[in-house]
Amino acid sequence: MSHVIGRRRRGLVLAGALSAATALALTACGGPAVGGSGSDSSASAGSTDWSQVEPADEITFWSNHPGQSQDVEQELIDQFTAETGITVDLVTAGANYDEVAQRFQAASQSDEMPDAVIASDVWWFRYHLNDQIMPVDEVLDYLDADADDFQPALYGDYEYEDQHWAVPYARSTPLFYYNKDMWAAAGLPDRGPETWEELQEWSTQLTAQVPDGGSAFGLSTGPSWGAWWFENMIWGQGGAYSDGFDVTLDTDEAIAGGQFLSDLFHGTDGVNGGEPVATVSATDSMADFSSGLIASTIGSTGSLTGALGSASFEVGTAFLPDGPDGGGSPTGGTGVAISSSSTPEKQLAAAMFLQFLTDTENTATFSQATGYMPVRTSAVESDTMKAVYEQAPQFRTAVDQLGEKARSQDYIRVFVPGADALLNTAIEQIVLEGTDPAAAFESITPQLETAYRENVEPYL
Numbered sequence: 001m002s003h004v005i006g007r008r009r010r011g012l013v014l015a016g017a018l019s020a021a022t023a024l025a026l027t028a029c030g031g032p033a034v035g036g037s038g039s040d041s042s043a044s045a046g047s048t049d050w051s052q053v054e055p056a057d058e059i060t061f062w063s064n065h066p067g068q069s070q071d072v073e074q075e076l077i078d079q080f081t082a083e084t085g086i087t088v089d090l091v092t093a094g095a096n097y098d099e100v101a102q103r104f105q106a107a108s109q110s111d112e113m114p115d116a117v118i119a120s121d122v123w124w125f126r127y128h129l130n131d132q133i134m135p136v137d138e139v140l141d142y143l144d145a146d147a148d149d150f151q152p153a154l155y156g157d158y159e160y161e162d163q164h165w166a167v168p169y170a171r172s173t174p175l176f177y178y179n180k181d182m183w184a185a186a187g188l189p190d191r192g193p194e195t196w197e198e199l200q201e202w203s204t205q206l207t208a209q210v211p212d213g214g215s216a217f218g219l220s221t222g223p224s225w226g227a228w229w230f231e232n233m234i235w236g237q238g239g240a241y242s243d244g245f246d247v248t249l250d251t252d253e254a255i256a257g258g259q260f261l262s263d264l265f266h267g268t269d270g271v272n273g274g275e276p277v278a279t280v281s282a283t284d285s286m287a288d289f290s291s292g293l294i295a296s297t298i299g300s301t302g303s304l305t306g307a308l309g310s311a312s313f314e315v316g317t318a319f320l321p322d323g324p325d326g327g328g329s330p331t332g333g334t335g336v337a338i339s340s341s342s343t344p345e346k347q348l349a350a351a352m353f354l355q356f357l358t359d360t361e362n363t364a365t366f367s368q369a370t371g372y373m374p375v376r377t378s379a380v381e382s383d384t385m386k387a388v389y390e391q392a393p394q395f396r397t398a399v400d401q402l403g404e405k406a407r408s409q410d411y412i413r414v415f416v417p418g419a420d421a422l423l424n425t426a427i428e429q430i431v432l433e434g435t436d437p438a439a440a441f442e443s444i445t446p447q448l449e450t451a452y453r454e455n456v457e458p459y460l
Contacts, residue, residue: 060091061091062116064100072369076356096224115339119133119158121158121414124335128165150376169358171331172300172301173300173330175397180315183295192317210295214279218285218288219278221427242413245416245452245456249442249445250438257437258441285299290306292311300371301373319405329405333372338350361379364382364385412452416448417451422444422451425443
């Protein structure tokens with residue numbers, strides 16, 4: 001087994017034991033480095049006497065509008081301003097989480113810093129190590145924000161050394177999406193496959209239903225995506241990316257996960273006539289799914305509203321399939337953090353905004369508009385969400401999967417700068433080039449170990 005230097009992360013506590021971080025995340029180069037580039041005011045933020053602070057009249061919120069949410073974000077901001085008198089300048093700070101993070105890092109050397117910022121489940125830890133964000137526990141307690149009502153698996157994603165560094169906002173799990181019309185035409189039961197083996201068994205009937213160039217199942221690759229959905233597959237074979245920070249890609253179980261992936265895209269004897277079950281989408285597998293080119297795919301919960309609106313067929317959603325050793329679903333998406341370099345007045349106003357943005361009613365509104373999960377326990381069975389479930393029961397799948405199948409992500413992927421892109425490199429070697437899984441994993445292991453040793457270990 002390959003190991004990095006044996007020291008484990010000291011004091012890292014991920015509450016709830018369900019979910020550690022996500023998916024839409026790291027790039028191999030150009031992203032924020034770890035350590036020493038941000039403000040040091042986060043150390044004192046926890047000792048602020050908030051009762052002596054007057055909230056600022058105006059704050060800035062940097063977002064990438066996850067799930068095409070700019071309109072609903074602006075609506076919620078307008079309601080917040082009407083209620084509090086605090087103006088929120090909504091800034092499109094990037095097209096995705098990576099771009100927002102890179103801009104946030106660059107802004108730490110200037111006076112352009114926002115007061116509230118999107119903090120994906122991968123990026124928040126680097127924000128913290130860089131002293132760019134403040135702990136939110138005391139200010140939320142001062143505001144009576146009822147942080148205990150956050151879904152524990154989601155709020156716990158942002159916990160380090162008994163403090164929380166963001167609140168959950170646009171949260172998701174990957175879902176299995178299937179074309180109910182094709183399923184019915186193929187004579188299959190109206191449900192997703194319970195196991196990957198079952199999908200392979202169904203693939204011959206499904207292949208007969210798709211147009212030329214289509215497939216029973218399709219996926220996209222790419223950083224911030226491939227290593228997210230593959231986590232379910234490697235877990236299903238009993239493997240993992242890492243044990244703590246020790247890279248474990250050379251274990252028999254991890255290699256079995258890579259071999260399963262290879263068989264899915266390159267074919268194997270006894271399955272679908274030896275033909276591949278899956279194809280790679282050129283850009284977006286959800287677009288291929290909605291157009292009817294592929295019969296099923298894995299997509300983010302945040303893609304649900306778009307799929308329901310664009311597909312000409314009835315969309316089915318299901319839990320991710322299990323492998324022979326189970327599986328599980330990683331969580332993903334983003335939270336919102338408060339900048340440590342903002343004044344206490346702006347920090348308090350930002351905390352008020354976070355409280356409003358994620359309260360029971362508004363998280364249900366955001367979920368209804370985007371497909372992301374409601375982040376408060378009280379919202380799951382609220383009247384708004386019950387109406388959503390009745391009209392579109394597909395929304396319920398992610399909530400149920402969170403409670404039944406969510407699993408903490410492997411440390412290497414979510415806490416090591418550049419690891420997500422490196423893992424995706426190996427995945428693309430297997431899928432696109434037909435590289436032997438053991439060789440693909442071996443090629444990235446030293447780079448993963450170096451990234452941890454240089455960019456994380458010294459700052460823990």
